[in-house]
Amino acid sequence: MVDELSKEDNKPMNILLAEDNPADAKIALRAFGKSKLKNEIYIVNDGQDALDFVYHEGKYKDKEKFPTPDLILLDIKMPKMDGFQVLETLKRNLEYSFIPVIILTSSKNEEDIARSYRNGAASYIPKPVDYEEFVKIVDSFNYYWRVINKLPRPDMYKEK
């Protein structure tokens, strides 16, 4: 069953990673790179860019180069517009509210966790300090979102 499913649905995902810290971005890229399941990772450095990317605005007008992401990995603390603002804006926009947003942050603060879910986050993943740990998490993440979970089809994004 899983194998059949894999053939049909297990294709690489377009993941938008909003992360202002270049080191963290590099770590994430490397961890995703180590995973057996390969995905396309697009990196933006602040909240405003994250929105522009999703809406195909500003420097992200080229839909071929910057496709609508299947998943968004969102850091909370970012310049210009923080993760919560991005999350709230996206979830209020019917056109793109289907995209699952996963919070990926250093904080284990209960307030942050509660606020994320209240605003429609699909998941909340605290970034571990230990890199090996992070690699394991990325493996699990890929397995979950690509094998276990079923995402909406891109043509359904265009809901009126």
Add this chain to the structure above:
Amino acid sequence: MGIFNRLKGLNITTKFMLWFLFITLLPSTMATYTSYISARQILEREVANSLRAVADNKVNQVETYLREKVDNVTDLSHRSDIIDALEGCSKAFLKGGSAESPEYAAAYEEFRPFLSYYQKSHNYDNIFLTNPEGCIIFSSEKEKDAKSLYETALYDKESELAKVFIKAKESSRTEVSNFEYDPFAKKASAFIAAPVFKEAQIIGVIIFEMGNEGLFKFVRDYTGLGQTGDIIIATKVGNEAVVIAPLRYDPNAAFKKKISIGSKEGVGIQKAVLGKDEVAVVSDYRGEEALAVMRYLPFFKLGMVVKMDISEVLASADKLRNILIVVGGAFLIIVVIMAFIAARSIASPIKTLTRVSGIIAQGDLSARASIDAKDEIGELAQSFNQMTDRLIEAKADVEEKKRLLEEANKELDSFVYTASHDLKAPLRGMSAFASFLEEDYKDKLDKEGKDYLKEIREGANRMALLIEDLLKLSRISRIKNPYENVNMNVLIDTVIKRIEFDIKEKKVNLRVQQNIPIVRCDRIKMTEVFLNLINNAIKFSSKNNKENPKVEVGYVDEGRSHGFYVKDNGIGIDPKYHDEVFGLFKRLHTLEEYEGTGAGLSIVKRVIDDHGGKIWVESELGKGAAFYFTIPKNLEAGGPNDGRRAE
């Protein structure tokens, strides 16, 4: 108690009023009552005096009357026609042998007219003549004394007639008898007897019968005795006082009204016939309270009482009392009104103050008491207003401090935010890039280089743990959850489920006391307390080589507090470190021996402190440790809550 408690509940105007009334009415009531009582006493004394005067007057009149009678009888006994009559009748009686003899009849007819004349003209009922032996030889009312008394000796030695005859004959002078009921005349009579002499020889006795009408004349004169005044005259017969004259309320009382000595009625007359001479308030013959003057008339052996009902004696006192009640009532109304006005004038500034302080208490500090009075209350109002001014300053001060505190809190919040989001990023970098180095330059690094990288990674991980614990401690101080009633057994079970894996793996013999009572506390933080204490207990007893870790959780009722303990059979704690173990990041062992940051007990102590409880440890090195803590029983449900509930 009840009255005083009720007084406390009254408002100030009523209290003042009651005091005014008390102060004014108590003396005036006492004065009125005293004057009423003394008026009564004066009245009683005056009436007693006038009754005494009446009594003395009556006694005087009676005695004078009797003395006149006695003198009159004495005079008559010396008259020659009386002497002749006695002698004539006596001789005729002896000669004829009986009263029926013609000789006696002739003598009787001879002497009767002038003796009858004497009898009528001096108002006597009868005139008897007796011989020295006591035979009645003449009676002016012969028809009435049908049994021809005078023919024989005085038959009844106990009769007043016989007694007075004997007395007169023996004393050779005029004597008076007691009053006695005469069944033939149907009235009381007394006898006056005088010996009759001829040539110094007693030849007989002349006896005059005197009715009691003469006395009635005085007795029935009620002048000066008001409406209920009465005069009672009685003689003592056996053990009874027999009334011999009509009474005001009983005209037929003479010889019918009898009062036995010692009975409760007619106490005055009882005393009078016994010879008492006094004034007293007693129960009279009708059973009424009466003021009675008692007198004794030795001449007739009569007791006399002049009395007046107490109700009449005190009638004017009662009138006075009624006037006093009316005047007092009017006075009371005036006093109540005055007291009300006075009480209001004192109480109203106080009420104003109370009202203003109530407004201020509700938070309106602009309210001021405007009281013009220059007295102490005015001063109080002034001080009150000054106090309110100070209050405004103090409030501004407090608000400034509150603002500063809020600022500090905001800073703390931003510190926490920074710590959670930013402090760990560099650590993650350190850990990750050390890993990259290890992966990418595997061939160029020797074993020592790889160890250094491992140290870097472990240092970073450890730093992350410290930051995490620091944040936890800061959160536990900042966030206050409302107190709720918590089933501690359920709470402890929850904790045990969270560390079930550890317990199984380390073969921990864990025992939890059942039926721990419901405890009011912060549920979330209390979970943290048990989690830390049980975790610690397992950690420090897991390297015991002799036996499996043993952990015991129990409850002790400490009266005002709930007491809990968590015991283990672990390595124990040297007593010199007992206080230090609760310090932040305080560790007694190296990381190689026991992992952990040393923040756990600090967090536990913070939670217990916040609940107002105590925590301490009892342990010796190598003999296990027991952590005790208490939670006060009197925590209020819902509090404390500074508005920052945990999400």
